[in-house]
Amino acid sequence: MxxxxxxxxxxxxxxxxxxxxxxxxxxxxxxxxxxxxxxxxxxxxxxxxxxxxxxxxxxxxxxxxxxxxxxTQAVVIAELARGDSAIAKTxxxxxxxxxxxxxxxxxxxxxxxxxxxxxDDTYLLGGGITEPNAGSDNRLPPPDDPRSGLRLRAEREGDEWILNGEKCFIANANVGKLFFAFTRTNAAAAVGNGTSIFAVPIDTPGVRVGKVFNKSGWRFYQNAELIFDNARVPHANLLGEVNSGLKGHGGKNARFGELEYAANAVGVCDAAVEMATQCARTARRGGRLLAEQQLVQLKLSEMHMYTEALRSYVMRLAAESDADRAQPAPHGHFLMNFSSDAIQRVCYANLAIHTYAGGAAMHSGADKLVRDAIIWTHIAGDSAQRMKSLQGLLKAQPA
Ligand SMILES: Cc1cc2nc3c(=O)[nH]c(=O)nc-3n(C[C@H](O)[C@H](O)[C@H](O)COP(=O)(O)OP(=O)(O)OC[C@H]3O[C@@H](n4cnc5c(N)ncnc54)[C@H](O)[C@@H]3O)c2cc1C
Structure with a gap:
């Protein structure tokens, strides 16, 4: 390729x-x-x-x-993330x-x-799926159990829908202007069949921002609660059919989420490699530069290896999306999981190469990359749940 x-x-x-x-x-x-x-x-x-x-x-x-x-989207995200992962994500x-x-x-x-x-240069968008009791279980519910998954209720009243409930960890919630709220429109159905999406401007009466979460990483990026208390949303703001919100629409845009995180991780890995190389070329231990120590060379090699492997995987999936070629179902999930492993290994190795003062000390730089990398553990579901999509690959291949 x-x-x-x-x-x-x-x-x-x-x-x-x-x-x-x-x-x-x-x-x-x-x-x-x-x-x-x-x-x-x-x-x-x-x-x-x-x-x-x-x-x-x-x-x-x-x-x-x-x-x-x-x-281009992947390349731009990686470059921006090399400067700051959270700003790129905003x-x-x-x-x-x-x-x-x-x-x-x-x-x-x-x-x-x-x-x-x-x-408007300051108009930011956001979307809410996660709730205090529904995170990865929106994506991995017991398939037929209506008790799992999101609970934010939407009930129709004439030309309006009345929304009641709460979302949490919603990106840009306290700074954005338009949100896409995933709501339960059929409580008797499993979440996959009972969810509808509404576009909700932040100034909708009955919508308010709750607490802003204090995260260890991605501190620039805002995550907050969105509370809906008899919020009235016009029927004209319903996206698609009622109860179709979580039904896969199969378009190539649906694959953007995993690509986005993985491309961001490439930029963070680049920044970590750069920082570690700079440190190894200038710091001396035992009378020699760190770059001359074989154990440090091993760490640097591993950092390069993961970074370049991730870059190739990102570029392949981006190119396939542009060509609108059918990809075996789980590759987006594998890419996301690999990016999570790569960013955490690479950023930790960078931290290890630095001295305590230059690395682990708060706000020294290397610590920030590790704190940002931790975010990958809890975004868009979790790694263990994504491995479930291997089933798609097993089905696609003859026994
Ligand atoms: C920086 C950041 C930004 C975010 N932005 C948004 C946003 O903009 N919009 C949004 O909607 N959400 C957002 N989220 C929330 C994110 O999607 C959730 O954190 C994620 O889906 C995991 O959900 P959870 O934190 O509730 O963990 P849980 O789902 O409670 O998972 C906790 C643990 O339980 C396990 N588990 C859960 N369910 C099952 C199951 N059925 N079977 C087996 N194991 C299970 C998981 O594997 C995990 O190990 C954001 C999160 C972060 C960290």
Whole structure:
């Protein structure tokens, strides 16, 4: 497979690299140090990135965005994440919901939701599936048991739906303007058959933001509770059919989530390799540079190996998505799990190569990469649950 970038893809990559080096890196540790989790976002960097197209990059050109393909999306995320993983995610989180808009909205809804998003450099998007008692069990419910999965209720009243319940850990919840809420519209059915999605502007009466979570990593990225107390949402904001919310729509955009996290992990691994190499080339132990010690060389080799293997896997899945080729079902999940293993190994090795003061001390830099890497353990379900999709591969292959 040829992974060389064309001129346009290279242009986006270079712009993202420049932005990461000149604008993101200088503020990364400073934002990480802020104690109040609700105060870490920097609107100036969001505005600057938005003006360069990083907020709206995934919206097709004919709808007013930049229409970059999946390979470019992966490359841009990796470059931004090399500067700061959480800042990169704040931009790409908007792409995720733009993909949902592209897949599920009518042309009228698309215009209505995209217009304000495209017009305002600080307009962020979010979406809520997770609830205090429903995280990975939205994805891995006992298949026929209506008791598992999300409980946020939506009941129809004329031309409106009344939403009651609570979401937690919702990205951008305290800073975003439009959210896609996954609601239970049939409590008697299993979650896969009883869920509907509504677009909910944050200023909808009855919607309020609860606590902002104080995370160890990705501190720039905001996660908060969203509380719905008789929130009235117009029927016109229902996406697709009632009860179709969690039914796979099979489009290539549905594969974006795993690609997004894995591409972000590539950028973090690049930053860790760079940091470890710099340290090994300058720090001396036992009268020799660390880079001359065989055990350190082994660690550096392993870091390179995981980083390059992950980059290749990301590029392959991105290229296959662009070609709209059918991929064996579990590869998105395997990619996500591999990215989780790779980022945690690579960032931990970087920390180990540093001295305590340069590595493990709070806000020294290497510690931040490890704290950011821990996030992969708890996003979009969990690694053990994703391994279940191996069943898809077993079914696809003759015994
Ligand atoms: C930084 C960050 C950003 C996030 N952003 C969003 C967001 O924007 N929107 C959103 O909706 N959510 C978001 N989440 C939530 C995320 O999707 C959940 O944390 C994730 O799905 C795991 O759910 P949980 O934390 O409730 O863990 P749980 O589901 O409670 O899992 C805990 C443990 O129990 C195991 N387990 C759970 N169910 C089963 C089962 N049926 N069988 C066997 N084992 C099981 C799991 O494997 C895991 O080890 C975010 C999380 C983080 C960390």
């Amino acid at each position: 040829d992974f060389s970038l064309n001129e346009q893809q290279r242009g986006w990559q270079m712009e993202a690299r420049r932005f990461a080096e000149e604008e993101i890196r200088p503020i990364s540790l400073e934002r990480d140090r802020i104690a109040d989790p609700a105060a870490t976002i920097d609107w100036d960097i969001i505005r600057k990135g938005s003006r360069l197209g990083f907020r709206t990059a995934a919206v097709p050109r004919e709808w007013g965005g930049h229409g970059i393909d999946f390979v 931009f790409s989180q908007c792409w995720k919901w733009c993909h949902l808009i592209a897949d599920r909205c009518t042309p009228e809804q698309r215009d209505r939701f995209l217009k304000p998003f495209l017009a």
